[in-house]
Amino acid sequence: MKKIIEIKNLSFYYGKQQILDNISAEFAASAITAITGPSGSGKSTFLMTINRLWEELNGATMSGRVSLFLDHEKLDIYGRDVSLSWLRRKVGMVFQIPNPLPMSIYRNLALPLRMAGLPKENFGQKVETALKQAFLWPEVKDRLRDDARTLSGGQQQRLCIARAMILEPAILLLDEPTSSLDEKAAREIESLLLTLKDQCTQLMVSHDQAQVKRVADEVMEMVAGRMS
Amino acid sequence: MKSHVKRQARGSRALFFSATVVGGVLTLSIFAFMVILGLPLFSTHSLTLLLTQKWAPDQGLYGIFSFICGTCAVVSLSLLVAFPLSLGNAILIHLIAPRRLARFLHQVVKMMTGIPTVIYGFVGIFFLVPLVREWFSRGSGMSILSAALLLALLISPTMILVFLESFAAIPVSHIRALEALGGTRRQKLVHVILPGARTGIMTGLLLASGRALGDTMIALMVAGNATAQPESLLDSVRTLTAHIALVMAADFDSIEFKTIFACGIILYLWTAILTLSLRHLHFNSTKPSHDQSF
Amino acid sequence: MTRVFDFLLYIFAWISGLILVGACGTFMVFLLTQGLPALSFDLIFGSTGMWDALLLKRVVSDGLLPAIVGTFLLVFLVLLTALPFGLGAGIYLAEYAGKRSKSFFSLIFDLLAGVPSIVIGLFGFSLTIFLHKHFTFLTPCLLISALALALLVLPYLIRSTQMALEELPTSLRLTAAALGADQATTIRFVLLPQAAAGIFSGIILAIGRAAEDTAVIMLTGVVVSAGIPRSLFNSYEALPFYIYYMASQFSDQQELQQGFGAALILLAICGLLFTLAWLIRKKITARLLYHH
Numbered sequence: 001m002k003k004i005i006e007i008k009n010l011s012f013y014y015g016k017q018q019i020l021d022n023i024s025a026e027f028a029a030s031a032i033t034a035i036t037g038p039s040g041s042g043k044s045t046f047l048m049t050i051n052r053l054w055e056e057l058n059g060a061t062m063s064g065r066v067s068l069f070l071d072h073e074k075l076d077i078y079g080r081d082v083s084l085s086w087l088r089r090k091v092g093m094v095f096q097i098p099n100p101l102p103m104s105i106y107r108n109l110a111l112p113l114r115m116a117g118l119p120k121e122n123f124g125q126k127v128e129t130a131l132k133q134a135f136l137w138p139e140v141k142d143r144l145r146d147d148a149r150t151l152s153g154g155q156q157q158r159l160c161i162a163r164a165m166i167l168e169p170a171i172l173l174l175d176e177p178t179s180s181l182d183e184k185a186a187r188e189i190e191s192l193l194l195t196l197k198d199q200c201t202q203l204m205v206s207h208d209q210a211q212v213k214r215v216a217d218e219v220m221e222m223v224a225g226r227m228s
Numbered sequence: 229m230k231s232h233v234k235r236q237a238r239g240s241r242a243l244f245f246s247a248t249v250v251g252g253v254l255t256l257s258i259f260a261f262m263v264i265l266g267l268p269l270f271s272t273h274s275l276t277l278l279l280t281q282k283w284a285p286d287q288g289l290y291g292i293f294s295f296i297c298g299t300c301a302v303v304s305l306s307l308l309v310a311f312p313l314s315l316g317n318a319i320l321i322h323l324i325a326p327r328r329l330a331r332f333l334h335q336v337v338k339m340m341t342g343i344p345t346v347i348y349g350f351v352g353i354f355f356l357v358p359l360v361r362e363w364f365s366r367g368s369g370m371s372i373l374s375a376a377l378l379l380a381l382l383i384s385p386t387m388i389l390v391f392l393e394s395f396a397a398i399p400v401s402h403i404r405a406l407e408a409l410g411g412t413r414r415q416k417l418v419h420v421i422l423p424g425a426r427t428g429i430m431t432g433l434l435l436a437s438g439r440a441l442g443d444t445m446i447a448l449m450v451a452g453n454a455t456a457q458p459e460s461l462l463d464s465v466r467t468l469t470a471h472i473a474l475v476m477a478a479d480f481d482s483i484e485f486k487t488i489f490a491c492g493i494i495l496y497l498w499t500a501i502l503t504l505s506l507r508h509l510h511f512n513s514t515k516p517s518h519d520q521s522f
Numbered sequence: 523m524t525r526v527f528d529f530l531l532y533i534f535a536w537i538s539g540l541i542l543v544g545a546c547g548t549f550m551v552f553l554l555t556q557g558l559p560a561l562s563f564d565l566i567f568g569s570t571g572m573w574d575a576l577l578l579k580r581v582v583s584d585g586l587l588p589a590i591v592g593t594f595l596l597v598f599l600v601l602l603t604a605l606p607f608g609l610g611a612g613i614y615l616a617e618y619a620g621k622r623s624k625s626f627f628s629l630i631f632d633l634l635a636g637v638p639s640i641v642i643g644l645f646g647f648s649l650t651i652f653l654h655k656h657f658t659f660l661t662p663c664l665l666i667s668a669l670a671l672a673l674l675v676l677p678y679l680i681r682s683t684q685m686a687l688e689e690l691p692t693s694l695r696l697t698a699a700a701l702g703a704d705q706a707t708t709i710r711f712v713l714l715p716q717a718a719a720g721i722f723s724g725i726i727l728a729i730g731r732a733a734e735d736t737a738v739i740m741l742t743g744v745v746v747s748a749g750i751p752r753s754l755f756n757s758y759e760a761l762p763f764y765i766y767y768m769a770s771q772f773s774d775q776q777e778l779q780q781g782f783g784a785a786l787i788l789l790a791i792c793g794l795l796f797t798l799a800w801l802i803r804k805k806i807t808a809r810l811l812y813h814h
Contacts (some may be wrong), residue, residue, distance in 0.1 A: 056699045075232060086232045090703035099697045102716060103811035110814075112701045115711050122814075145812050167702070240706040241618050247610025248619075248627055251676055254666045255634040258673075265648050297685045316538020333539060340546055342792055344734030346762040347553070347785045350769050354778075355552050381545055414528040442638030444737035449769055469640045469737070476741055480651065489648075492641045499636035508630060 003069060004029035004171065004201050005050065010064035012045055012054070012225075019223040023064070027218075032202045033192065034216035035227075036209070042225045043205040044096075047112045047173045050203070051091040052077065052084060070170055089116060092164035093202075096176040098156035100148035100163075105140050108148045108159060112167050126166060134162035136190060154185025158192060167198065171197070174204040178211065190215050259496055266489030273483070278490055283455040285484050293488055294457045296494070297373070298465030301458055302447055303440045305376035310384045310436060315429075317384070318391035323413055323421070334392070349449035350496070352378045355449055360410040366462050370452030373461045378446045383436040390484060394428020395421055430509055438502045444469035468495055530653055553785060560783030566590065586784055588750045589759040592664075593733055593791065595751070596760060599668035600732040601725070604675050608728075609721070611676075612683025628684075635677035643723035643741035646670030650742070662743035665754035670738050675728035682724020686717035715810035729795050734788070736762040761788040 005027040012020035019042040027033050035043050037189070048054040049066055070077050070090065077087055089112070100108050109127040114120075127144075131137040136158045146160060157177060164172060174193070178186035186208075193202060194216060206212050212219055221228050269278070273290060282292025285471070287513075317337070321330045356378060361369030402420050409420070422429070452464025453474060468491040475488050568585030611631070646666050653660050660666075690713055698708040712792055714721075744763040749756040761784055768781030 031724070051700065053696070053700055081233050083232055084699075085702045085704050087701060090232075093700040095697075099693055101694065101697060101712065104813070106814055107811060111711060115698070115701060115703045115707045145814070163701070177807075226636055228646070240599065241707075243616075244610045244614035244618060247607045248614045251611050251634070251680065252627055252630045253606055254673055254676075255630050255637075258634075258637060258717075261606050261648045261652075262641070313541060316535045317542050319531070319537040320539040324532060325539070333543070336546060341775050342730055342796060344762060344792060345734075346734065346736045346765050347789060348549075350781065350785050351549055351553055351600055353769050355548075381549075384542060412528050414531045417531065438636055442636070442640075444638065444640040445766065449766065469636055469638055472640050472644055473737065473740060476647070483695070488644065492644050495638050495641050499638060500633055503632050503636040507629065516569065 002029045003027060005203075006067045006069070006074075007049075007064075008065040008067075009050060009202075011062070012042070012049060013061045014045075015059050019225055023225075024052065025220065026228050027201065028202060029069075029201050030197060031217040032197060032204060032215050033218045033220060034212040035203060035205045035220050035222055036207070036212055037205070037222035040055035041222045043222050044175050045221065046227075047093070047175055047203060047205060051088050051093055053085075053088070053093065060167070068171070076130070085116075089167045089174060090169050091097070091171045092167070093173040094157070094160050094164050094175065094177050094217045097180050098160050099155060100156050100159055102147065102149060104145045105148045105151070105159065106144040109163055109166055112163060116167060129201075130162040130166040133165065133196075134158045136162060148216060152185070153181050154188055157181060157185070157189055161189070161192060161196075165199070166190070169200055171201045171203065174202060176205050176207060179207060186211070232507060259493070262489050262496060266486060266493060269483065269486040269490060271477055276486070282457065290483050290487050292468070292471065292490060292494075294455060295466050295468050295471050295491065298451070298458055299441065299448075299467040299469075300449060300459075301372050301465060302375045302379065302467055303437060305461065306379035306383060306440045307433065308438055310380035310387060310440075311433065313380065314391060314432065314436075316397060317388045318422060319417065321350040321388070322395045323417060337385045337388050339499035340387070341382075345382060345443060345445045346449075348378050348382055349445045350448045352446065354452045360462075364462055367453060368464065370450055370464050371462045372451065372458060372465055375447050375451035375463075375465075375467075376452060379440045382443065382446060383439045385437045386439060387432040390428060390432035391425065394425040394431070397428070398424040427509055431506060432447060434502050434506050434509070438499055441498060441502075442469065444473055448473050553782065553789070556779070557782035557786035560779040561786060562783075565780060565783045566787075586761070586764065586780070586787065588748065589761045589764045589784070590787065590791070591750050592744070592748075592758040592760040593762070593788070595664065595758070596668055596671065597729055597732045597795065599664070599754075600671045600675060601728065603669060604672035604679055604728065605607070605725070607672075608676055608679025608724070609683050612721075613687065613709060613714075614685035615680065616684045617705065617713070631677045631680050634673070634791045635681070638737070639674055639735055640737040640741070642674050643738035644671055645673075646738065646742040659755065661755075662741075662757065663755045664743060664751050664758045667739045667742040667744060667758075668754075669733050669737060670742050674735065674738055675731050677730065678727045679721075679724050682727070683717070683721050686720025686724075687713055689720070690716055715807075718810055719803055719807050722799065722806065726796060726799040726803070729799055730792060733792055733795055734762055736766050739763055740766070763793070 003026045007023055007025045008018055010013050010023040023046070028120050035046065037043055045054065049062060054060050054062065068077055068090070075082070082208075101111065106127060109130055110123045113123055115125060125184065128137065131140060136155060139155060140146075148156065151159060161172075161177070177193075181189065190211065193204070196202065204216070206216075278291060279296070280293050283289065283294055317333070318337045321333050321337075325333060352374060357369040357374050359369070360371060360374050361367070398421055400409055403416060403425065406416050406420050446469040447465075447467040450465060451470065453466045453470055454464035454465075455466055458465045472488045472491050475484055551756060561793055564585065566586045568587070611627070615627055619627065646669065647662060650662055650666050662668065694712055695708060698712040704713065739760055740763055743757045744760050746758045746759070746764070746767050748757045748759050765784050765788060768777060768784065772778045772781060
């Protein structure tokens, strides 16, 4: 197994409440690892320690070490000189509730490219590729200027996956990506995730045991802030 | 340099901060300028003389007491007229008028806030002032009454909008509860809406008094600008704001000229007190804060 | 008894409504009947003729054109100077400021919002006298008026920017952060476009204030007759001041009519600027959020 994430002695507090308790774990590259466990066991928080998104919330503290193995190099992501922007472009995230921004479909996808300061000429091509990859192109190609919130829930979530993938991240964090969707939309997302396996490592929080069986290569269980 | 290494944070924060500081410094320097330029006045004239004497430059008297009285008279009379008028309109729009009419009235009120003050003054001179002169067949018609009526028209829209906003913020559930008990419109108003909108009503009053106090053009154009102590509502008066506008033409080094800085200081402090009361009002209530601009 | 009070309330509300609408209606009708007959090309261009005036071939000396141009110039200069500071301070207060500096500066700007315009005019005037000692060419002029008016509208711009940004949901910031945006990038690419409509409301208010204000400009450089200003350091004419001046100094019926005409034109310009700003707001929002 080639590992891509290594976690050592990770503890996490929200105020005085301990959310994660001394977790050490490793995750395999180019695989889908499911993280399961009862709600409130700290699964979402755990995901946010890998792209440091928790730092945007108030009142949280963390100790421990999270390292990534990228380009044959080990990198401590909490190192002093690590750029948050760089990290979050390498580690994409998809949320439980689809969160397209209140702007057009096209702009939603072009946004990460613009924010990364990439040259504008390739935007159209990249957006099209990303939408095709997310099996969304046939449905939206004639309405790219429509508000992204006019899409159905499943379409919105595929848009968010496309948006997270457009900067070609090495790791994709998925926080219960199908729990707000109906069965059919959830299956579409699942098959999309399976096709993305070659391109990036996926960590998926899921409640649904059947879903875990269908997509996950490995399963980790989390109970009360500990991982087994 | 490796790709993951943090780049130097750009200076946007510093830029935005300096914009804020410039605005803040300018605000404080308004007051500083008034004080510095008004100081020579206090070395020759004591504050008590300034605040109590009458205005008679030819006798060497430079008191601004009558202007303070004039301002108080105009502002309080305009509030006295505008408050019930605004409350009535807000009740009409919120509770009584049919929906379409209410929407129309709301639009009219919004539009009225956009009418330039100088136009109020202009129409006032040629329409209201002659009317006041005829009704009371006394004086020129340029009086406290004329100015106050026009000011009432100027400040009512602001008050109505603030009242309406605070009426709308009252939870529907409270109103439904009273309706379920068979409450009439008046009972809804007296028992739910007015108590719930207390902060909003105070806010409207304070905002409106700030606007009336700060307005220059209406008083300057229709209050007549007499320097004597007013004795009736039909007397002509000069407000503090009008005094500043009128004396500007005079000689810079005269004592007369320096009194306008005293007026400036009084106006600045007066509006500051209103602003502080507004903040205090909202600090003590959990309601969302209203627009506090005059 | 209840019925009687209900009825009284009803009557009170309707009478209030009638008084307000009646006063506003009378006001408008009076202005229109007096002003409309005065409206003509001559009112604006005087004896100069429209094309000569518009092509700047000849100077308009007896029409309203210089005053109209002066008012537009003022609005333009005020926005030019106040917008960067208003936006900057609004962004700082909403996105960067700590609790303490936020409450300090918002108190300061609340105070500024309350300062009467004549006091701001007086400040502009005293500043000019003060600076005149060192820069003798500086007298009350278009630039000074514009700067003083910029100070007058600054709190509107700051507050609308701050409120528009603070009202945005946290999820926007989190989404942008997850896509690798730092704070400045988030503000520029996500928050400002979303807040554009709210910020524009403040700009519309500011435009209205700059176009209608008389008290500030009468202390800082406006005059009755100056022609179209040739530089920022010239005195200038403006519509509100012309109206004020005509109200007290008119010498014959014709000048009075011109005053009414000017009042009508000022009202129309305010309406035009409002509509224009409103249209731009719609356009800009659509451009920022939906076009490629």
